[in-house]
Amino acid sequence: MDQEPLDRGNAGRSDRADARRDDRGDIRPDARPDPSATGAVPRAEPVVITATDVAGSRFVSGTGAAPDPGRQAAVVAQAESTLPMVVQSLYAQRLSSVELRSGAAGDRFFALTDDRGRDLTLRLDAVPLPSGTVARTHVNTTSDQHVVQLSDRMDPRQVGRALSHEVGELLAVRDRAARAAAGDPEVAGVAPNRQDVLARGGLGSAERRLSLTEEDLGRVGELNYLAARMNDATLDAGQRAESRGELSALVDHLGLRPRVPADSGHYAPELQAADVRRDIVDPHLTPAAAGALRELAVPVERLGAADAVELREFRARAEHARPIGASVGAPVMPGLRPDGSPLPREELAAAAARAAEQRTRAGSATLDQLRAEIATTGEWPARRVVVGGGASLVGRDPEALLVDARGRWHLDPGEGIVQSPDQTRDMRASGMGDAHQFADPTARVPRDAVRLWEDQLAVRGPVVDGTAALLPGQDGRLYTHIRPADGSPDLYVKVEGTPTVATGLPPEMVPGVDRRDAVDLPEALDAVRGQLPAGSPAHARLTGEVGAERALQVLREEGVLDGLRSGGGARAALQTLDATAQWERARAAAPGRVFIGDEIAEGRFDARAASAEGAPKTWLVAGAGGTGVANAEIILEADPEARVTIYGPNLPPALENQVQFTALRERFVSEYGGDGRLTIDIHPDNRVGAVQMSLGPDGKPRFREGRVEADAYVASLGRTAPMPEALRGLSEGTRAGGGQVRGDLMFDRDRQYLGYGVTFEAGGRQHRVEVTGAASQLLPRDVFPRDTQAALTAMAVRQVPSQSGNAAPGFAPVAEQTARLAEARARGTVERHASVPESWGRPAVAGATASGGGANPVANAARLQSGRRTASPGGGVPGSAPVPRAPRPPQPPRPGR
Ligand SMILES: Cc1cc2nc3c(=O)[nH]c(=O)nc-3n(C[C@H](O)[C@H](O)[C@H](O)COP(=O)(O)OP(=O)(O)OC[C@H]3O[C@@H](n4cnc5c(N)ncnc54)[C@H](O)[C@@H]3O)c2cc1C
Incomplete structure (x- = not known):
């Protein structure tokens, strides 16, 4: 500790980065430029957006x-x-009411009102969180619905402190969003300050004017909370002393006192930095906390004997708790300039274009290198391999060859992702990028930012633009068949180690298929084959690429179709075959008017043709999920005369919490003040069947669903779940050879989902492939039992609640998932599970009684704190409520951990 550099300009950053690693106990990007990283990209700013561990406390x-x-x-x-007590005691000036309610679905949430009269909601949950994260908040400044997730391994007695942090931070994020929306020049158009003041490291007197970050304000909440408990006469002496010790530890952790001995050369600058911090933090402290800091934020030599002993013990524990090796190989964060400063917004488009060119050049160079190697050795080269990657490129192994078709966000013609920087604020902690750099808190994260980040991540190692499929070779090895996007000849690469597949969400469903038992054509054909006699010539005729229309024809010609229809055993398969054949006919009869939603969302939709003479003017978007809404937006943007109806039984709850949907309604739906070009037709009876096409009086195709009729049709009806295309050949080959295909789910030691693994076993050989990112949220139906998918889905909605405006296969959650996969692989902590760990099941919450509304919430909640007084606004925080089944206090970690 004596060695700490305190020069803020340079070495001080390194010290802060160290403090960050203390905080999280896991790999974090740090602030120093990384000369090894592709020349230009510096390491990311360290990030903690959550209430993180105070190691040793x-x-x-x-x-x-x-x-x-x-x-x-x-x-x-x-x-x-505890929440009402925390609100009333620490934030009464900012939050005027807090009430626990029950929602229609039986969920419980707090309804709060702020000092500007704005309503917000807060949901509380306890879930598996990564080690080092005591609590995290999914902040949503668009819908003002927020979710606090607490670690399910934490000591329940620490809940009040965690909530003090989260509420303080939440209020700070909301303030910034409100100021930006009002055009406050200090925040609008400007990336937020990321340099936490309350972190150890040097600070000069000139920095007295720094303001606290949102994370800092969360820590201020903790200081205020602990100070109140320290002075709470309703607590017993032991509890008060414990709070005093915790506050003293936090003072140390936040750099509010020097740590080095008074005779150290670093003592004076550390003391000065602590003084500067005190000056900055003082206006935010309650009188009790200010008093506590006067007593405790002093060098250890000036503390009373008991406080000094306690502090030294804390320091010893903190020292042992420090994670090892966390800084080595930490990923860099894209979107920064070579000097580490954030790229300004006005430079984004040019930077994205440059990054795209650089990626194209890198792709060509990689191909040249592979071909040169083939020419020299006469063999296919051997590489570790990653197939596909968008958001998941965060976890990309820089040693591995990435083969990616540059789809999804490189093709999407929309404005950007449907979330705001505030809704993706945790993303930069994964190393993806800082969305606030490029958009105001509640605006949409722009498409160029997404492309820039992905392209910069892609070139961290060898990359080829193209598609890839994994196949077993005759030598028993696994090969990657690469089809380069530049049209040059295909090549093969021998796979070293376990390949990663991150090819994104699987294809969407054709309208009218049987969603349960035969969700796509391959499943339908499989089911039909299963019903045919073994010797039927139809078997041979139904192999290879067979369309639905053709399959029905084969069955008819072989004289088995009527039997299958009357038999009933192939009902689902035949429904899917009929619907798919109807789809094929409509597509053939009305080119440019019948689309699968992804075709629109990936630009396989000609916007100029859409606005040309004779182009369709009315569109029916069947399906009201996220892709359907995105499609509607793209069509309305492409053709100013187009009118769109979104048709479906219900709107997913996440939509109301996203930025795009609410803005879309305001622009285009007349009831919301829009121009009336968009109609959203939602009714539980709006079930979509096979596509209904007819010819209008003018001879042009018409499409109908319910009461809606339109010139063109888009199907956005949810997704199928087959084996990812890149593994289809491997899977079919394995099974055809009598082999087995088995799956497992991958979690890290913190029960965070990392993806799934598939093992292909045939002829005494095994190949394992790991699937991550959005692709890993939909398990191949021919490998995993349906209840495993159901458990995974239930986990996903709990881990990424709809109130956050995100979903588990979304951009920011995928970035986080794949960063964790990379970390777990590096540490050797990937665990294989047969199903989702039980603790992701919903807990039976037995706590405070939710009110249906009306009763005095604070009093209600306070009464539940048995033996506690009701706190008065501005007064001290009452002690924690009695703890159900209190666990033992945490033991100091053993050295070496
Ligand atoms: C239409 C649509 C809209 C979406 N909008 C949002 C949104 O607004 N916000 C949000 O949070 N999430 C959104 N998502 C979810 C999306 O999945 C995530 O944003 C994120 O892109 C997932 O990252 P990923 O790396 O898993 O996959 P992707 O980003 O989908 O990347 C997969 C990559 O693999 C490539 N690929 C596929 N097959 C192969 C192959 N055989 N060989 C080589 N490369 C291959 C693709 O071309 C692509 O480049 C949307 C998804 C879709 C389909």
Whole structure:
């Protein structure tokens, strides 16, 4: 510790980065430029957007195995009874009411009102969180619905402190969004300050004017909370002393006192930095906290004997708790200039174009290199391989050859992702990029930013633009068949190690298929084959690429179709064959008027043709999910005369929480003040069947669904779940050879989902492939049982709640997932599971009673704090509620951990 550099300009950053690693206990990007990283991209700013561990203190997320089954309920119950107290005691000037309610679906949430009279909601949950994260908040400044997730391994007695942090940080994020929306020049158009003041490291007197970051304000909440408990006469002496010790530890952690001995050369600058921090933080402290800091934010030599002993013990524990090796190989964050400063918004488009060119050049260079190697050795080269990657490129192995078709966001003609920087604020912690750099808090994250990040990540290692498929070679090895996008000849690469596949979401469904038993054509054909007698010549005629129309014809010609229809055993398969044949006919009869939603969303839709003479003017978008809404937007943007109807049984809850949907309604739906070009027709009876096409009086095709008739049709009806295309040949080959295909789910030690693995076993050989990113949220139906998919889906909606405006296969969650996969691989901590860990099941929450509305919430909640007084606004934080089944206090970690 004596060695800490304190020069803020340079070495001080390194110190902050170290402090960050202390915080999280896991790999984080740090702030120093990385000369090894493709020349230009510096390491990312360290990020902590959550209430993180104060290593060595009691405020830790907990580590180790899953907690006992009752712990989640205990943490939630504690949180529900504590939140009103925290709000009333620490944030009464900002939040005027807080009330626990039950939603229509039986969910529970707090309804709050802020000092400007704006309503917001806060949901509380206890879930598996990564080690080092005590709590995290999914902040949504668009819908003002927020979710706090607490670690299900934490000590429930620390819940009040965690909530103090989260509420403080949430209010800071909301403030910034409101100021930006009002055009405040200090925040509008400007990326937020990312340099936390409350982190150890040097600060000069000139920096007294720095303002606290949102994370800092979360820590201020903790200081205020602990100070109130330290002085709370309703607590016993032991509890007050414990709070005092925790506050003193936090003071150390936040750089509010020097750590080096008074005779160290670093003492004076550390003392000065602590003084500067005190000056900055003082206006935000309650009187109790200011008083506590006067007593405790002093060098250890000036503390009373008991405080000094406690602090030295804390420091010893913190030292042992420090993670090892975290800085080595930390990923770099794209979107920064070579000097580490954020790229300004006005330079984004040019930077994205440059990054795209650089990627194209890198792709050509990689192909040249591979071909040169083939020419020299006469053999296919051997490489580690990654197939596909968008958001998942965050976890890209820089040693591996990436083969990517540059689809999804490189083709999407839309404005950007449907979320705002505030809704993706945790993303930069994964190393993807800082969305606030390129858009205001509640605007949309622009498409160019996404492309820039992905292209910069792609060139961190060898990359080829093209498609790839994995195949077994005659020598028993696994090969990657690469089809380069530049039209040059195909090549093969021998696969080293376990390849990664991140090819994005699987294809969408054709309208009218049987969603349960034969969701696509391959499933339907499989089912039909299963019904045919073994010797039927139809078997041979139904192999290879067979369309639905052709398959029905074969069955008719072989004289088996009527039997299959009357038999009933192939009902689902025949429904899917009929619907798909109807689809094929419509596409053939009305080219440019019948689309699968992804075709629109990936630019396989000619906008100029759409606005040309005779082009369709009315569009029916069947399906009201995210892709359907994105399609509607693209069509309305492409043709100013187009009118679109979105048709479906319900709108997914995430939509109302996203930026795009609400803005789209305001622009185009008349009831919301729009120009009336968009109609959203939602009714539970709006079930979409096979495409209905007829010819209008003018001889042009017409499409009908319910009461809606249109010139063109887009199907956005949800997705199928086959084996990813890149593995289709491997899978079919394995099975055809009598082999087996088995799947497992991958989690890290913190029960975070990393993707799934598939093992292909035939002829005594095994090949394993790992699938991650959006692709990993839909498990191949021919490998995994349906209840495993159901459990995965249930986990996904809990881990990424709809209130966040995100979904598990979305951009920011995928970035986080794949960063964790890379980390777990590096540490050797990838675990294989047969299904989703039990603790992702919903807890039976038994806590405070939710009101149906009306009753005094604070009093209600306070009454639940048995033996506690009701706190008055501005007063001290009452002690924690009695803790259901209190666990033992955390033990100091063993040295070496
Ligand atoms: C239409 C649509 C709109 C979406 N909008 C949003 C949104 O607004 N916000 C949000 O959070 N999420 C959105 N998503 C979810 C999306 O999945 C994530 O944003 C994110 O892109 C997922 O990252 P990924 O790396 O898993 O896959 P992707 O980003 O989809 O990347 C997969 C890559 O693999 C390539 N590929 C596929 N097959 C092969 C192959 N055989 N060989 C080589 N390369 C291959 C593709 O071309 C692509 O480049 C949307 C998805 C879709 C389909």
